[in-house]
Amino acid sequence: MRVMIVVAGALALAACSRAKEPSAEEQAALSNYVPPFVMSRLDFGGVVERRFRRLDVNNDDKLSRNELPKRLIARFDEIDRNKDGSISNEEWSAWMMRRFDAQDINHDGTVTSDERERARELHDPDLPTPAEEPANAAAPSRN
Numbered sequence: 001m002r003v004m005i006v007v008a009g010a011l012a013l014a015a016c017s018r019a020k021e022p023s024a025e026e027q028a029a030l031s032n033y034v035p036p037f038v039m040s041r042l043d044f045g046g047v048v049e050r051r052f053r054r055l056d057v058n059n060d061d062k063l064s065r066n067e068l069p070k071r072l073i074a075r076f077d078e079i080d081r082n083k084d085g086s087i088s089n090e091e092w093s094a095w096m097m098r099r100f101d102a103q104d105i106n107h108d109g110t111v112t113s114d115e116r117e118r119a120r121e122l123h124d125p126d127l128p129t130p131a132e133e134p135a136n137a138a139a140p141s142r143n
């Protein structure tokens with residue numbers, strides 16, 4: 001019984017310290033899972049396509065204002081190029097690829113952690129990443 005209490009205490013302590021700052025060991029473990037961020041234009045194209053499918057809740061192949069994530073609503077009119085009040089897959093991809101190219105400062109066809117950091121400083125919206133839209137995720141239910 002005492003052993004269990006000690007273990008629980010240690011776990012609580014570990015949880016506390018993790019909430020503050022990860023230890024060097026934890027950071028090393030983390031870096032195994034999250035290598036320095038590099039995303040190719042090709043990967044991004046797939047991510048953007050999957051994001052569109054996921055956001056298009058009513059499956060009409062358009063994104064309406066209320067299907068857009070909050071952080072992008074202010075950009076709705078900019079993304080909706082033909083001003084028909086909805087965002088087509090084409091408009092979505094074109095805008096997203098422009099954002100990608102804008103963040104790809106050295107134009108090598110990839111966006112890296114550094115470039116992402118720079119984009120954040122310029123208050124450019126975060127681009128969706130492969131981690132957020134994994135290619136192998138089960139297709140969302142269409143029912």
Ligand SMILES: [Ca+2]
Nearest residue numbers: 056060062063
């Ligand atoms: Ca829709």
Ligand SMILES: [Ca+2]
Nearest residue numbers: 080084086087
């Ligand atoms: Ca449109």
